[in-house]
Amino acid sequence: MTRDVDAVRGSFSSKFGIIAAAAGSAIGLGNIWRFPYVLGESGGGAFLLVYLLFVLSIGIPVMLSEFIIGRSTQMNPYGAFKKLAPRQPWFIVGIMGVIAAFMILAFYGAVGGWTLEYFFKSVVNQFSGKSSNEISQIFEGFRSNSYRPLLWQVVFMGLTFLIVVAGIEKGIEKYSKILMPILLILLIIIAIRSVSLPSFSEKLNPGAGLKFLFKPDFSKLNAKVIFDALGQSFFSLSIGMGALITYGSYIRKNDNLGSSAMIISLSDTFIAVLAGIAIFPAVFALGFDPQSGEGLVFKILPAIFQNMHGGYYISILFFICLSVAALTSSISLLEVVVTTFVEEFKITRRKASIIAASLITILGAICALSWYTFKGFGIDTLDESTGQMVHFNFFMILDYIALKFLLPIGGLFIVIYLGWFHGKKNVMKELSNQGVLKVGYYHLFMFLVRFVAPVAIAIVFLNETGLLKLG
Numbered sequence: 001m002t003r004d005v006d007a008v009r010g011s012f013s014s015k016f017g018i019i020a021a022a023a024g025s026a027i028g029l030g031n032i033w034r035f036p037y038v039l040g041e042s043g044g045g046a047f048l049l050v051y052l053l054f055v056l057s058i059g060i061p062v063m064l065s066e067f068i069i070g071r072s073t074q075m076n077p078y079g080a081f082k083k084l085a086p087r088q089p090w091f092i093v094g095i096m097g098v099i100a101a102f103m104i105l106a107f108y109g110a111v112g113g114w115t116l117e118y119f120f121k122s123v124v125n126q127f128s129g130k131s132s133n134e135i136s137q138i139f140e141g142f143r144s145n146s147y148r149p150l151l152w153q154v155v156f157m158g159l160t161f162l163i164v165v166a167g168i169e170k171g172i173e174k175y176s177k178i179l180m181p182i183l184l185i186l187l188i189i190i191a192i193r194s195v196s197l198p199s200f201s202e203k204l205n206p207g208a209g210l211k212f213l214f215k216p217d218f219s220k221l222n223a224k225v226i227f228d229a230l231g232q233s234f235f236s237l238s239i240g241m242g243a244l245i246t247y248g249s250y251i252r253k254n255d256n257l258g259s260s261a262m263i264i265s266l267s268d269t270f271i272a273v274l275a276g277i278a279i280f281p282a283v284f285a286l287g288f289d290p291q292s293g294e295g296l297v298f299k300i301l302p303a304i305f306q307n308m309h310g311g312y313y314i315s316i317l318f319f320i321c322l323s324v325a326a327l328t329s330s331i332s333l334l335e336v337v338v339t340t341f342v343e344e345f346k347i348t349r350r351k352a353s354i355i356a357a358s359l360i361t362i363l364g365a366i367c368a369l370s371w372y373t374f375k376g377f378g379i380d381t382l383d384e385s386t387g388q389m390v391h392f393n394f395f396m397i398l399d400y401i402a403l404k405f406l407l408p409i410g411g412l413f414i415v416i417y418l419g420w421f422h423g424k425k426n427v428m429k430e431l432s433n434q435g436v437l438k439v440g441y442y443h444l445f446m447f448l449v450r451f452v453a454p455v456a457i458a459i460v461f462l463n464e465t466g467l468l469k470l471g
């Protein structure tokens, strides 16, 4: 039976296969682009602390829940809930997941495009001899260009589409198995350079960047920091929308789900922290502002490369690896939509991929041009902490809705379902591979999914909406 299912839907060939694929989904722009800039804008070390707490108490349990649901049903998120709980509204999680995938991939494709542009800029050595200020200007100039962000976004989405339509995720895995370790080594090298950069100002404390990252300043802890950390942890781990239900459906029956979820989450978190160590010391040493928003790493990295021996080559290699990391994540987003369309609308994979990718690329085009053509397309709101008006463009709105609402709410439903409705026996069966493995963490896991994770998510929402005031 198992073999039939595997033969029809395919499964990963080895334990490393699933860990590599799910880690490929998790590790991406979320770690290297988004984590540092959100941490910079939102509380520094205080953000990091809350982030780590969320990964351990909510992230890992949600990831493991998704794996359990995926492997036991062998279906897409929507179909999985239809099968597990017919005539009950849990399938809404699947619908929310498809909507979240549309929104995330729309802006993700734009940033994937920035990465390709930076690969190109590295090759033509555009940053050579430029000051920090000029490097920042180059980013702003590019982002508000009339067509380049769009051009690269379309290229990035085209690559994502081609990989998914050809069903060659396994092929890309081969490259990512080589390139991801290289990315890790490059990050370590960049981090070493970053912490050893001489300060641009005599007055600056040499450890300022590390202190900003690792020393929590609790006076900065507020509802926004907590809300940001929750959204970021879901985004970075690829959880809350069923992407890992889809991946879980491909995991072999004898792989250990618990240890896989643990390894994937911890590596993802390690890479994010490492990106922080690579970025923040340089932010301070080179005189950048940690609150530079979405442009932060695209401004700092070229400046660090300018201060490195062999920076020209390192820069090219780094942006190649980052593009591949972004692609192994973007395919997992598109995959959710495609598998759902194929299985629910009974259309071919090709048709589903064309429809999904085109619609998302159009939505993404608005994101890519959110600093030019569609600049005024958005919402103006009052930032309560500074008392100033801020403009949320389309890109930011999609990011906000998907990460702050759709993912955590999806995750909330997933843990509630697993903890209260899936049945303890079924959970145990899946975790123990039908009684083969010992599951020493079972009670801890059940406690986390039944109580800790749902309550924590609910509190974060109540706190954010002001219905509950923490601290």
Ligand code: TRP
Binding pocket: 025, 026, 027, 028, 029, 030, 031, 104, 234, 235, 236, 237, 238, 239, 240, 241, 243, 329, 330, 332, 333
């Ligand atoms: N986790 C990826 C990153 O950090 C982004 C991503 C891929 C994602 N698939 C996802 C986020 C599914 C949420 C859900 O870059």
